[in-house]
Amino acid sequence: MRTTYHVVVIGGGSTGAALVHDLVLRGFKVTLVERGELTSGTAGRHHGLLHSGGRYAVNDQESAIECIEENIILRKIAPGSFEENDGLFVAITDEDVAYLDKFLAGCETCHIPTRVLTAAQVKRLEPHINPQVKLAVQVPDATMDCWRLPMRFFATAKHNGADIRPYNEVIGMLITAGTVTGVRVRSHVTGQEYDLKADIVVNATGAWAEKVSEMAHARVPVKPTPGVMVAVRGRWCNMVINRLNKPSDGDIIVPQRGLSVIGTTSWTVEDPDRLGLPEDHVRRMFEKGGELIPAVKHAPMRAAWAAARPLIAEGGAQEGRELPRTFKCFDHKVRDGIEGLVTISGGKGTTMRAMAEATANVVCDKLGLDIPCRTKEVVLLPYWAYYQ
Amino acid sequence: MRTASIEEKRRSGVWVWQAITGVLLVILLSLHMIVHHFVVEGGLRTYQQVLDYVGNPLVVAVEILFLVTVTYHAMLGVRAILFDLNLSESQKALVTRVLTVLGVVVVAWGVFLALALFRAANA
Amino acid sequence: MNQHGRFGPTRPITLKILRYKPGFIDPPRYDTFQVQADPLMTVLDALEEIKATADSTLLYRHSCHHASCGTCGMKVNGREQLACVARLVDEGTDEVVVEPLGSAPLVADLVVDMTPFALHMAPSGMALVRDSEFMPEAERPAGVERYTRYEDCIECNICLSACPVANTNPGFIGPAGLAAAYRALVTGERPAAEVFAYVDHDDGVWRCHSAMECSAVCPSDVQPGHKIMALRRELVAYKVKRFFKRG
Amino acid sequence: MAVPIQQKSTGARALQAWFNPLKRSAGFLAFVLMRVTGIGLVIYLLLHMVVIGNLLRGPEGWDALVATMKSPAVLVLDVILIAGILIHMLNGIRVTIIGLGFGTSSHKGIFWTLMAVAALLLAYSGWLVFTK
Numbered sequence: 001m002r003t004t005y006h007v008v009v010i011g012g013g014s015t016g017a018a019l020v021h022d023l024v025l026r027g028f029k030v031t032l033v034e035r036g037e038l039t040s041g042t043a044g045r046h047h048g049l050l051h052s053g054g055r056y057a058v059n060d061q062e063s064a065i066e067c068i069e070e071n072i073i074l075r076k077i078a079p080g081s082f083e084e085n086d087g088l089f090v091a092i093t094d095e096d097v098a099y100l101d102k103f104l105a106g107c108e109t110c111h112i113p114t115r116v117l118t119a120a121q122v123k124r125l126e127p128h129i130n131p132q133v134k135l136a137v138q139v140p141d142a143t144m145d146c147w148r149l150p151m152r153f154f155a156t157a158k159h160n161g162a163d164i165r166p167y168n169e170v171i172g173m174l175i176t177a178g179t180v181t182g183v184r185v186r187s188h189v190t191g192q193e194y195d196l197k198a199d200i201v202v203n204a205t206g207a208w209a210e211k212v213s214e215m216a217h218a219r220v221p222v223k224p225t226p227g228v229m230v231a232v233r234g235r236w237c238n239m240v241i242n243r244l245n246k247p248s249d250g251d252i253i254v255p256q257r258g259l260s261v262i263g264t265t266s267w268t269v270e271d272p273d274r275l276g277l278p279e280d281h282v283r284r285m286f287e288k289g290g291e292l293i294p295a296v297k298h299a300p301m302r303a304a305w306a307a308a309r310p311l312i313a314e315g316g317a318q319e320g321r322e323l324p325r326t327f328k329c330f331d332h333k334v335r336d337g338i339e340g341l342v343t344i345s346g347g348k349g350t351t352m353r354a355m356a357e358a359t360a361n362v363v364c365d366k367l368g369l370d371i372p373c374r375t376k377e378v379v380l381l382p383y384w385a386y387y388q
Numbered sequence: 389m390r391t392a393s394i395e396e397k398r399r400s401g402v403w404v405w406q407a408i409t410g411v412l413l414v415i416l417l418s419l420h421m422i423v424h425h426f427v428v429e430g431g432l433r434t435y436q437q438v439l440d441y442v443g444n445p446l447v448v449a450v451e452i453l454f455l456v457t458v459t460y461h462a463m464l465g466v467r468a469i470l471f472d473l474n475l476s477e478s479q480k481a482l483v484t485r486v487l488t489v490l491g492v493v494v495v496a497w498g499v500f501l502a503l504a505l506f507r508a509a510n511a
Numbered sequence: 512m513n514q515h516g517r518f519g520p521t522r523p524i525t526l527k528i529l530r531y532k533p534g535f536i537d538p539p540r541y542d543t544f545q546v547q548a549d550p551l552m553t554v555l556d557a558l559e560e561i562k563a564t565a566d567s568t569l570l571y572r573h574s575c576h577h578a579s580c581g582t583c584g585m586k587v588n589g590r591e592q593l594a595c596v597a598r599l600v601d602e603g604t605d606e607v608v609v610e611p612l613g614s615a616p617l618v619a620d621l622v623v624d625m626t627p628f629a630l631h632m633a634p635s636g637m638a639l640v641r642d643s644e645f646m647p648e649a650e651r652p653a654g655v656e657r658y659t660r661y662e663d664c665i666e667c668n669i670c671l672s673a674c675p676v677a678n679t680n681p682g683f684i685g686p687a688g689l690a691a692a693y694r695a696l697v698t699g700e701r702p703a704a705e706v707f708a709y710v711d712h713d714d715g716v717w718r719c720h721s722a723m724e725c726s727a728v729c730p731s732d733v734q735p736g737h738k739i740m741a742l743r744r745e746l747v748a749y750k751v752k753r754f755f756k757r758g
Numbered sequence: 759m760a761v762p763i764q765q766k767s768t769g770a771r772a773l774q775a776w777f778n779p780l781k782r783s784a785g786f787l788a789f790v791l792m793r794v795t796g797i798g799l800v801i802y803l804l805l806h807m808v809v810i811g812n813l814l815r816g817p818e819g820w821d822a823l824v825a826t827m828k829s830p831a832v833l834v835l836d837v838i839l840i841a842g843i844l845i846h847m848l849n850g851i852r853v854t855i856i857g858l859g860f861g862t863s864s865h866k867g868i869f870w871t872l873m874a875v876a877a878l879l880l881a882y883s884g885w886l887v888f889t890k
Contacts, residue, residue: 189533258731303595385633410853426886474680
């Protein structure tokens with residue numbers, strides 16, 4: 001079935017990718033605008049971890065459940081896109097060991113499959129692991145390619161008729177009588193400006209959500225919360241190595257291609273375009289990563305960078321890691337009395353499809369449509385199909 | 389972008405012939421340089437010296453082999469360079485045809501010359 | 512204070528960037544910008560700073576910032592590099608010239624159109640994921656039959672930009688596609704006959720003239736030139752075998 | 759409206775890359791040398807075929823020509839020709855060996871070794887040309 005409604009999606013990150021895919025499958029006419037290259041914001045820059053949910057199983061179970069569900073779905077709809085080597089939560093200290101029961105209980109509640117391994121077993125699996133290792137828990141983590149996975153969504157959406165326009169920046173909202181009726185766009189390719197009419201505009205700009213929603217005088221409580229990651233040369237583990245403890249700095253090493261990526265840290269910035277790269281955070285990655293795998297301390301650095309998480313700070317007092325990693329979809333009619341604008345933010349790469357589903361549901365509700373989501377079943381095209 | 393399908397594109401292995409003639413030329417060209425220039429007093433044969441040399445049918449045979457090899461190698465080389473440009477399949481066919489004609493003319497002229505000198509030497 | 516952290520002394524570096532927007536900045540021109548570069552500042556960091564503070568219309572491709580996605584290939588002082596790992600001070604010049612890759616159609620500024628590249632790459636048959644050869648002594652956990660990892664090639668178009676043939680002949684499959692075909696051959700992902708059908712023609716494996724510049728500039732240790740040569744060896748052996756079988 | 763993509767012709771600049779080994783590595787230099795000497799040798803081959811046609815003019819015509827060929831200017835051209843032949847020939851050996859997938863990992867070493875051989879042979883040939 002096709003509708004005549006036109007939805008404009010702002011932001012070509014992983015949420016935007018999954019969203020245009022979802023919307024065209026539901027029969028909408030969709031145009032996506034992205035100011036730079038696709039996935040050039042947070043999406044491309046994240047850790048590359050397809051979460052099992054283990055990281056959030058104790059403190060943020062809503063996120064943990066989202067993660068494990070999406071983990072299974074993504075493997076099914078994007079086969080051949082992941083390094084599927086599972087992950088370990090390793091205990092190095094007695095304090096880590098003391099966390100085990102809480103961790104296993106949390107995983108059980110969230111239906112995350114686990115298997116407890118002895119120190120000897122862990123050393124046979126991961127020869128470079130800290131020899132102090134006490135035990136570890138195996139979970140279904142995997143490595144994702146932060147460029148090629150979203151590109152599979154874009155490719156499929158494009159083939160289903162979505163109009164995807166990178167290098168086109170939204171510079172204003174078209175507002176008539178309290179209703180957003182479209183966007184003003186500047187093409188950075190031709191230097192020309194043009195209007196894009198829409199029945200619904202979706203702001204899927206992640207950490208930039210506040211900047212964009214301000215154009216419609218709407219407010220979104222998104223805090224850009226960057227983290228630093230360091231990629232070192234050499235693949236020092238085959239499985240994703242996490243610290244068995246509550247989330248902290250430098251407690252994950254994600255192997256990827258011939259690299260090992262250590263992450264991450266957390267601080268808050270005002271402007272997601274100006275993250276900087278604090279030196280002490282970079283040093284901490286080597287130091288904390290070295291507690292998991294000593295060899296990374298002396299491995300040559302390939303790159304160090306920061307990516308801005310879009311954390312939702314509803315209510316105010318919390319910051320950084322205390323904030324939940326789940327996502328929220330805001331209908332600005334409800335929040336600010338502005339019709340025609342929806343914002344999706346929060347969440348993470350692993351939950352991109354679920355975020356899109358929730359957003360497309362809101363879009364359908366607003367237009368009084370009842371069209372089921374099909375993205376759990378539709379297998380995505382290869383990423384290079386975007387160019388065909 | 390030009391879109392010749394793979395089916396349209398002719399299977400090609402002329403690179404191997406370029407290599408084989410190349411190796412042959414290492415021998416033949418070295419021989420040519422030595423007998424015509426390096427062992428000759430003054431570096432170039434006089435008319436009489438040329439005739440003395442090409443009177444031998446074996447020499448004529450080797451010279452013609454050298455001529456064919458070097459011409460083929462040269463024409464293939466030019467073809468390879470031109471094929472590095474963005475030519476259509478029909479332009480490629482034209483290049484091949486023109487170079488084939490040029491090669492045949494060069495060889496024919498060389499053979500004619502060799503036979504004329506051979507006859508003069510044995511007259 | 513230095514925006515990009517405190518990784519040592521900074522020094523001013525001028526970036527001379529090619530600008531082009533069809534019909535708008537046309538013909539292309541060079542714009543210059545100055546940044547304070549610390550020892551870790553990459554060309555991409557500099558472009559990000561310029562975009563955020565000086566000219567928001569500057570276009571360049573980027574995504575992962577750690578040499579894994581392959582989007583930020585560009586010419587830095589005339590040589591192809593990934594902007595995300597090309598450190599400014601390593602260039603050793605006060606002025607660093609940044610230009611788009613060659614061999615691909617220019618879209619705008621530093622952005623090239625990757626369509627021709629993808630069209631040459633896609634039919635090679637190489638899978639994204641391969642068996643991991645790291646730590647062969649490592650045991651595998653229950654449920655993991657084989658350790659896997661992504662292929663080395665990050666499809667950045669850098670090898671084509673450095674290839675003298677790909678620059679003049681867009682029909683040439685190019686180093687990346689040929690190297691990928693070789694990978695598909697040796698991993699057995701594709702039958703030999705199919706791989707050879709893809710590469711055995713004038714715009715395939717025979718178009719290469721062994722300049723080996725692709726191997727020299729490859730940022731991901733693919734060594735495409737070496738693989739093209741190996742692919743030719745396999746192809747010649749295949750042809751010889753087939754000849755004698757038939758004869 | 760799709761994102762407009764315009765193709766900018768880079769034909770002339772691309773062609774220039776065939777002959778510009780600056781900022782490039784040894785293999786590229788080999789490619790440039792191969793191309794330059796190859797084109798030169800084809801032109802020489804055609805000229806050579808025309809020149810030896812003078813043999814048909816008998817001893818007078820030919821021997822007079824041979825005499826003019828001994829001027830120092832022509833001898834310098836001879837040395838350039840020999841250099842071209844040696845570079846092309848020895849480089850061709852490299853292209854053949856690595857082009858069949860052998861010794862690819864040491865292609866730079868092979869190149870410089872062969873070029874050293876070319877230099878030695880050229881020195882010897884030059885000595886022959888100017889002394890005999």
